Amino acid sequence: MDADAMLQRFAASAQRLLPASGKPLLVAVSGGADSLALLALMVQLRQWPVHIGHIDHGLRTPADAQADQDAIAEMLRQLQADIPVHVRKVAVRDWAQEKRCGIEEAARHLRYATLVEIARDHQASVILTAHHADDQAETILHHLLRGCGPVGQWGMAERRSLVEGVELIRPLLTQTRASCHQFLRQRGLSWHEDVSNSDMTFTRNWLRHQVLPSFESGAPGFTRALCVWAQEQRRAYEPLWCQAQQAMQAYVRDGSALPLEQVQALSLSQRWLLWRALADYLHIAVDRQWCRRCDDLLHGHGGRRYHHGQWMLRRSRSHITWETVTPDREHALGALPEHEAAPVVEGVPVAPSDLSYDPYLATVDRERLDGPLVWRSLRAAERWRPLGAQGGRLVKRGLADRGVPAWQRSRLLVLADKQGVVWIPGWTIAHRVRVDEHTRQALRLHCHDQHSFTVVPTK
Structure with a gap:
């Protein structure tokens, strides 16, 4: 397929999938051939304002990471396009270790979460990625190896909602990797080869470079046949999948x-x-x-x-x-990673008279706090003096007296400073940080959701 024919096919897909012309779109660009081909196609259509989102996963050397950014800059120079590029770096290895998952899963999660942030920052309701038919075949085989069940066998959808107000669209899903490379060559456009794509320790690379070529060599047309089979699986199982999702939503409610x-x-x-x-x-x-x-x-x-x-x-x-499961490390309030396991808390300065009763809203004397606040689990034989109590007592004994079962006590998160427990959301604060007639500056702590696990610092 020549470059003009590919542009025409892409234009038809774009008209079918994308929102009305004039609305900003975020194009995810890695610096590799596929995403640069997508960028070039969008620029040549000239129908939508485009932003570029580039994610540095922190998995390669600084020189290799910079080479990707240089490839994007060179592509824009060749296209004579003035398009804003938004670069974000994420800590994939740290997140994978924290969440006890694989590097590929962590990279995927952080990549999409960060792209959503960029899209929202720039009022883009759509994120475009350059996944094509060969990626689809890799995904299907990968899911089959992991045992993802019928839904995993569908592969990737052309479009799906990421979060409310932001949709992911894959306009190249019917194209092949070869056609993307051919388009760039015929247009005289260059790209950067990501060295990590040849690392066979990643399952996807093994499927891409060894498994799929072997199948395609022995059975020409295998990739296309696999993608057609996945579409048939989607049509067969999608009604049941919708029922399962509706049931899950009802149970959660x-x-x-x-x-x-x-x-x-x-x-x-x-x-x-x-x-x-x-x-x-x-x-x-x-x-x-x-x-x-x-x-x-x-x-x-x-x-x-x-x-x-x-x-x-x-x-x-x-x-x-x-x-x-309760985290086993302490983290400073307001300095946690975005996906850390700790309840959502805001710290807001308030006047001593501005008090109200709410088990998940605490007001403390700011000057009586000793050092930074941290979320942590209870320590063995930890003692404190609850608000209004005559003396100190074991924290876990007090929780037991309030009917908190042992398994919940062992995984409870508390807010603490250098002296010990400051606040147990749902119960009370420590007597030593109470607000009284001597308080000059108070701090309000609000635990919004005991089942939400990010921390939002208040500026």
């Missing part, structure tokens, strides 16, 4: 728990789709072990708990519930 009796009445295929929906809700990468272990938990096989990454699933007499 009723209290973040799955009723045993109702779930046990489902067929095996319906249950596995429900486990997939639960994994999506908890942002867990699905594999065959996840679905099997969830089903074992449902039927009481292998115990009443299933620990998966940062999540703990529990089976009671009537429900399966889930909660996050």
Whole structure:
């Protein structure tokens, strides 16, 4: 296919998939051939204002990372296009270690989360990525190897919602890698080869460079046939998948728990789709072990708990519930990574007279705090003096007296300074940081959501 024919086909796809002309779009550009081809196609259409989002995953040398940015700059020079480039760096290895997941999964999660941030910052409702038919085939094979079930066998959709108000669109999904390279060559445009794409320790690279070429050599047309099969799987299973998603949403609205009796009445295929929906809700990468272990938990096989990454699933007499596992490190309030496991808290200076009763709203004397505030788990035999108490006592004993079960006490997060516990959301503050007639400056701490796990510092 020559460059003009590809541009015409791309224009037809763009008219079908993209919003009305004139609305800003964010194009995800790595510096490689595929994403630069997408950028060049968008520039040549001249119908939409374009922003470029470039994510540095921190996995390569500074020189290689800079080479990607230089390739983008060179492409814009060749196209004579004045387009803003928004570069963000993310800590993939740190996030993977924290969330107990693989590098590829962590990179994907942080990449999309950061692209969403860039899109929102610049009022773009659509993010474009350069995934093509060869990427689709790699994705399908990768999902088959991991045991992702029917939904994973669909591969990537042309469009899907990332978050409210931001949609992901893949306008090159019917094109091939070869056609993207040919387009750039015929237009006289250059690109940068990412050295990490040849690293065979990554499953996708192994599939790309060894498995798919072998299949294509032995059975010409294999890639296209695999993509057609995936479309057939989507048509067959999508109605059941929609039902599973609706059921999951209903269970979450009723209290973040799955009723045993109702779930046990489902067929095996319906249950596995429900486990997939639960994994999506908890942002867990699905594999065959996840679905099997969830089903074992449902039927009481292998115990009443299933620990998966940062999540703990529990089976009671009537429900399966889930909660996050307590982090084992301390983190400074307002200085946590974006996805750290700690409740959402804002610190707002207030007047001593501006007080109100709310178990998740605490007001403390700012000058009585000793050092930085941190979220942490309770320590062994930790003592404190609750507000209004006559003397000190074991924190866990006080929690037990309030009816908090042992398993919740062991994973409870508290706000503390150098002297110890400052506040236990849902209970009270330490007597030593109380607001009284001597208070000159107070600080309000608001725990918005006990099931949300980011920290938002107040400026």
